[in-house]
Amino acid sequence: MSSTKFSKIAQIIEKRIDEGEYPLNSKLPTHRVLADELDTTPATVAKAYKLLADKGRLESFIGRGTFVCEPSELSMAIQAPEDEADFNFSILQPCLHKNVLSLQKAYQVAGQQLTADLIGYTEHSGHKAHRQAGVNWAKRYGLEGGDVSNTLLTNGAQHALFLLINALTKPGDTIAVESLTYPGIMAVASLSGRNVVGIPMDGHGVIPEELEKVIAESKPTLVVVVPSHQNPTGITMPECRRREVAGIIEKHDIWLVEDDIYCFLNEEPIPAISNFIPSKSFHISALSKAISPAMRCGFVKAPQGQVTSLNAHIRTNTWLSSPINYIAATHLIDTGEAFEMAAIQRETACQRQHIAREILPQLQCHSSGYHIWLPLPESWKAERLMVEAKNKNVIVSSGSYFDVTGNEPDHIRLSLMSVSTEQRLREGLSILKALMDSDVNTLFPF
Known part of the structure; x- marks a missing residue:
């Protein structure tokens, strides 16, 4: 059994959860029932359920079955990278490849400076x-x-x-x-x-x-x-x-x-x-x-x-x-190297903000920050866009995760720094723009 197959089954299940086919706290089909529906084996479904349980989307109870968990807003807003093919715009972090060499040297120095007093x-x-x-x-x-x-x-x-x-x-x-x-x-x-x-x-x-x-x-x-x-x-x-x-x-x-x-x-x-x-x-x-x-x-x-x-x-x-x-x-x-590293990250953020404004003209602000608060077209809801973007390997954070009132703002948050290169940044933002420019009612008429 290939890992690809049960991963694909997990993606189908997760999409059904996100789209409400499997509501929160609902009981999922048994391994055998879902295996028959998806033309696979109960063992493959079991592995898919286990994968989603590890992600916090499902919870299993002996004798009762498997249920949909309510996801943590923190884990949904900030999703750790799982696949290098993804364009992950959900994590606010530095462009890490720019800092690796300096960190290697700093920890080498730390190792040389260790004393009994420092490690107690x-x-x-x-x-x-x-x-x-x-x-x-x-x-x-x-x-x-x-x-x-x-x-x-x-x-x-x-x-x-x-x-x-x-x-x-x-x-x-x-x-x-x-x-x-x-x-x-x-x-x-x-x-x-x-x-x-x-x-x-x-x-x-x-x-x-x-x-x-x-x-x-x-x-x-x-x-x-x-x-x-x-x-x-x-x-x-x-x-x-x-x-x-x-x-x-x-x-x-x-x-x-x-x-x-x-x-x-x-x-x-x-x-x-x-x-x-x-x-x-x-x-x-x-x-x-x-x-x-x-x-x-x-x-x-x-x-x-x-x-x-x-x-x-x-x-x-x-x-x-x-x-x-x-x-x-x-x-x-x-x-002083920490301040130089911080300055490089700020310069990188400015460059990436410029790229974002080129591709997403609805952005008006000029910022040196790591992220943008992107307004959506009237036809799109943030939750639906997040799901459809994920189907295209673009991971974004819905505005609803940030709203204290429980409302769903007509925005998504995009981190510009977690994607490794400017080329991939352009690719991911272009995919997202094409999706937002499409008519959601034409794409999904149901």
């Missing part, structure tokens, strides 16, 4: 030199007031979000986020039993008057914003709006988490919101977007009075982030 336990979330590297990284891109006493190390930005949400709120509390936001924030809130409320946005980010209204009506404990190259809209909040947001936070008994993971993509450094309210804000930066997702190095600048509590949470959660990653990261930051 340590206090304060990590070694002083590594915290200083985090201070230097964030300072370059607009953060003030960071030092080794108020900067903590985490296993990347996602771990930092999980840490702060669980340390600063309790189950049942409300967290205010941008009305269109990164699904990872919603995933943390859901897993932790926190409620989420959206703050309406305009072209400069969260609207101050709406933030005031949400605070008054929903009484959130915490506000989370992504001020630079916001995911998914791509909006970068100007300094004047940042000052307005800071002023509102200052007036209320509330914390701010500033997830500034894309700060290195700004043409010039923009002051962090945290600069204006250092006693009420937590600033997150990390190396996953500039260097590599594998380099799990996140930095949190916290109010001095919260450092001890956060260190206790980190010890309970992971004890400390891997010093080996931080030795390599510190070498890259101290030598």
